[in-house]
Amino acid sequence: xxxxxxxxxxxxxxxxxxxxxxxxxxxxxxxxxxxxxxxxxxxxxxxxxxxxxxxxxxxxxxxxxxxxxxxxxxxxxxxxxxxxxxxxxxxxxxxxxxxxxxxxxxxxxxxxxxxx
Numbered sequence: 001x002x003x004x005x006x007x008x009x010x011x012x013x014x015x016x017x018x019x020x021x022x023x024x025x026x027x028x029x030x031x032x033x034x035x036x037x038x039x040x041x042x043x044x045x046x047x048x049x050x051x052x053x054x055x056x057x058x059x060x061x062x063x064x065x066x067x068x069x070x071x072x073x074x075x076x077x078x079x080x081x082x083x084x085x086x087x088x089x090x091x092x093x094x095x096x097x098x099x100x101x102x103x104x105x106x107x108x109x110x111x112x113x114x115x116x
Contacts, residue, residue: 002026002105004095009110012085016114020080022095022107033098034071034078038091038112045094049080063089085114 008020020036035050049069050058057069068081078095095107 004097004105004107006095006107006110009112011113013116014087014114016085017083018112020093020110022078024076027097029076030073035096035098036069036080037094037096040091087114090114
């Protein structure tokens with residue numbers, strides 16, 4: 001059974017930092033491109049950051065320079081370190097496992113709220 005379990009969401013003030021983790025089980029983690037997506041109320045789900053099996057990363061323009069994605073294949077875990085958070089970063093953040101350029105598995109999501 002495949003599971004992607006996110007953790008680390010919460011409430012943070014504007015300008016603050018927060019780290020998310022996604023632990024994967026039931027898949028050969030090191031062959032999947034891993035990504036973080038987010039969905040704000042009334043909005044479509046959007047890609048935040050992606051890291052492939054070689055460690056190459058890609059970021060949405062809105063988070064470049066503020067967010068960092070990383071992975072630890074030994075722990076089957078992908079991370080998203082977020083800094084200089086803005087209210088517009090408020091969303092449910094989802095972990096995704098991608099194979100052959102197609103999203104295969106999703107986590108249940110974790111809420112990130114940026115508010116004073």
